[in-house]
Amino acid sequence: MTSELIAGDAAADDRPAVIPAESVIRRDAIGRAAEAVVIPLGALIVSLLLFGVFVAFAGINPLDLYSAMVLGSFGSWFSVQNTLTLASPLVLTALCTALPAQAGLMVIGGEGAFVIGGLAAIAVGLPLSTAAPPALVQLGMAIAGMAAGGAWIAFAGALRHWRGVNETISTLLLTYIGIAVLNHMVEGVMRDPASLNKPATHALPNADMIGNIPGMDVHMGLIYGLIFCVIAYILFFHTTFGFAARMVGGNPRAARLAGLAVGRIVMIVTTLAGAAGGLAGMVEVAAVQGRASATLAAGYGYTGILVAFIARQNPLAVIPVAILFGGINASGGLLQRRLDLPDASVLVLQGIIFVVILASETLFGRFKIFRPKEN
Amino acid sequence: MSMHTSITRRLLLAGLGGVGATAITANMPFGHAQAATPVVGFIYVGPRDDFGYNQAHAEGAAAVKKMKAVKVVEEERIPETVQVAKTMESMINLDGAGLLFPTSFGYFNPYILNEAKKYPKVRFEHAGGLWTPKDPKNAGSYFGYIFEGQYINGIIAGYASKSGKLGFVAAKPIPQVLQNINAFTLGARLVNPKATTQVIFTGDWSLPVKEAEATNSMIDQGVDVVTMHVDSPKVVVQTAAKRGAMVCGYHCSQAALAPQSYLTGAEWNWTDLYPKFVTMWMKGETIPNFYRGGFKEGLIKQSPYGPKVSAEARKHADDVKAKLTAQQYVIFKGPLKDNTGKMAVAGGSELIQTNATDEKLESMHFLVDGVLGSLPA
Helix, strand or coil: CHHHHHHCCHHHHHCCCCCCCHHHHHHHHHHHHHHHHHHHHHHHHHHHHHHHHHHHHCCCCHHHHHHHHHHHHCCCHHHHHHHHHHHHHHHHHHHHHHHHHHCCCCCCCHHHHHHHHHHHHHHHHHHHHCCCCHHHHHHHHHHHHHHHHHHHHHHHHHHHHHHCCCHHHHHHHHHHHHHHHHHHHHHCCCECCCCCCCCEECCCCHHHCCCECCCCCCECHHHHHHHHHHHHHHHHHCCHHHHHHHHHHHCHHHHHHCCCCHHHHHHHHHHHHHHHHHHHHHHHHHHHHCCCEHHHCCCHHHHHHHHHHHCCCCCCCHHHHHHHHHHHHHHHHHHHHHHCCCCHHHHHHHHHHHHHHHHHHHHCCCCHHHCCCCC | CHHHHHHHHHHHHHHHHHHHHHHHHHCCCCCCCCCCCCEEEEECCCCCCCCCHHHHHHHHHHHHHCCCCCEEEEECCCCCCHHHHHHHHHHHHHHCEEEEEECCHHHHHHHHHHHHHHCCCCEEEEECCCCCCCCCCCEEEEEECCHHHHHHHHHHHHHHCCCCEEEEEECCCCHHHHHHHHHHHHHHHHHCCCCEEEEEECCCCCCHHHHHHHHHHHHHCCCCEEEEECCCCHHHHHHHHHCCCEEEEEECCCHHHCCCCEEEEEEECHHHHHHHHHHHHHCCCCCCCEEEECCCCCCEEECCCCCCCCHHHHHHHHHHHHHHHCCCCCCEECCEEECCCCEEECCCCEECCCCCCCHHHHCCCCCECCEECCCCC
């Protein structure tokens, strides 16, 4: 089931059976690249038009809507930074779904890896902060967060491979356990006694917090996410390991017959995915919240699933999609304030974009203009 | 496998296209809204029509909206994450807001504290009572002794209950919630010394399904008056009313949801406070950095009594309310035993509500005798 979700590309069906001339291949590549820009962009425009119709029914001029959206998301340097900040956690949590999807696994437990990663990071960061310089504290926290998140999702991977437990269900259920563990710890042994009405751990000293990207009001966590995406892309699309992993995703039985160590690949992929989620949690603690509390479970893990699907599980495509979501989120406030739209209208827009972009995928290969003529 | 590489290019290029579009729009003349009239911003953690915590604040904002020469901007469902920081900055930068009311408890640290340092000319007012003298002077906090209202709820519930079994649906075992549970129980026991309060902690502020389950299970056990401390009392009120139980409200009035079963409720009175603060701010006066109060200061109010409240109950409750308003009444007065038999407040000592620094009150961690339930150690 999962492999169809990943590989539902209509373009795959009309590949010519005979090897074409080099010029045709080149034209084909250009055509496909153009198609790859025009169709998603067209889908985005269609979604915005549909959303405009939707708000018009609420008695609001769609032009006001669009100008508020542009202003709130990308219309000024402030808005751009706002968008990037809100996109930052989504880059990593999306990878938690996108990477296992390459190997045919549907992991939706990013939220669990996120909170466990954040919890582990603060558990290591607090004792370290009294003894080590900030760089070391952050390194220790990042390792702890990635290790904990990695182990969390790898556990689901192991259950899948050796016990046949459906990883979609197990990662979802693990999320509830993860949030319960988080609450238990911050309301119990890790609680700062001074946090009376909002139980939380002790705070990380300011000096040990992750700072901003120089010249920007966006924390360095965004860069971690971008690096993770690029490494993941290279690993999955330009190494033999990645080829093997995607082969497992295409057909695990064929992969096993071909002599691939499917179990090992599944473990590595799920560990990497969990590490991405755990790192996101670490960044949330070390760059934003400064401590762990119930607020860590803010839903970034779930939004990450949406981002991964719209990015069609591609680690590089995750970046622009996360930024798109950050922008929608950033402009959502302005829609509420300037146009008196309820918060739910942003959810409506997200839903429209999700459906239209997924539906637009059936259009690939349907437009002759993007395809070179037959020989 | 090549299909994957084509996806890559496709979306990568789409992304590049998006960035290009950004560059174009960034240069377009969208001017910042420069506020000629003063702008006040309100930020809520949940929906502003939740019949609860957020609606109480939104009603306060609505009162400010009625004032002349001031503009109100609002945003709902803002989580206690970096998103609230960005919302505050967006209100300041794009709307020109000069006074902000970020109303959720978890907004204060670190978000309000950071923004207050970043924007020293903007005033930040937080509901929760967390401000201390070492925090920025352009930030402040206010809060109400709403357990006084829960005490009145308890008195009314004590009269109304036939079984003497009361129910309390609570979010988390934190001091503010425990004050309410204990005050409610003490109020009921003033009328019926054998009354008990069954408490169920759901674990979080907004868990509608668990809240409904808790209400149902308590009513199954014979509870006939229910109250609560969750963000939105809507589900508890509707479930109780449907099952034929009576209910005392919280945060704001839920009478409209159950006109027959609603007895009374402990409400915030932000409709009074917010216009007051906004007027002070517009006149250039200093809003107190730390402001608290109960019935006397008008920070809380009681919902009008419902049809099922007897004349006797009304009189008793009104008497106590008058004494609380005159500050001649202490709710947590020793000797007071907890429900494990230990002495919680020694004879002769009092936890006075107006004494904001009373640590025993602020860090309350016990359930009084009569509460059925237990706390984590």
